[in-house]
Amino acid sequence: MPPALRDYCESFDHDIHNCPYTDYVDAKCLSLKKIINKVTDKMIETMKEKIAKYSHRFDQSKEHSN
Numbered sequence: 001m002p003p004a005l006r007d008y009c010e011s012f013d014h015d016i017h018n019c020p021y022t023d024y025v026d027a028k029c030l031s032l033k034k035i036i037n038k039v040t041d042k043m044i045e046t047m048k049e050k051i052a053k054y055s056h057r058f059d060q061s062k063e064h065s066n
Helices: 003-009 020-065
Strands: none
Touching: none
């Protein structure tokens, strides 16, 4: 939560449980988390594909070096 909203939501004269910004910020954080997870999963899949594609080159290099 941005500091200004957090300060507002946690101020002594404000009830954090009724803060209108808490739900909004929580929803935005959840949305961002889902996006980050999706991008991370895609990166991992791409890396796995590249490793599988080029792994035979590493095997050939090891054979030639022995």
